[in-house]
Amino acid sequence: MKKHKPMTRSENMARVKSANTKPEIFLRKLLWHRGFRYRVNYSKLPGKPDIYIPKYNTAIFVNGCFWHMHENCKLSSIPKNNYDFWKDKLERNVERDKKNYKELENMGVNVIVVWGCEIKEMMKDDLILAEKLNRFLNIVIAKR
DSSP states (O other): OOOOOOHHHHHHTTTTOSSSSSHHHHHHHHHHHHOOOOOSSSSTTTTTOOOOOOTEHHHHEEOOOTTTTTTTTTTOOOTTTTTTHHHHHHHHHHHHHHHHHHHHHHHTTTEEEEEEEHHHHHHHOOHHHHHHHHHHHHHHTOOO
């Protein structure tokens, strides 16, 4: 059997998707089946929201716990290799997110952040899915 060289960090990170991730697609399908119509990766708004619902003037960001440093989440940690680089990079992501959310709110757009770990929970259990989905949809409709 032929041995393959181990994948380098660069090759691994190059495979990480920024759009159309599984959690994002899962949420979009739920919204679509509930009758919500939306725009995907809407570039006319700051931060290019993953989902924008024009009828409710609501921008939804589906944030990965690692990339956006979700507090108190087991999926969010800073790699030990090249620690300073990753710490700076991830902190810049968080600062950029805050700036974009503030700009959107100043424009009168409602902002909802959904974390990847929440969606993974929803994908596993139908009862959790129904509860969180109803809470989420009530937030969208209430912010109208």
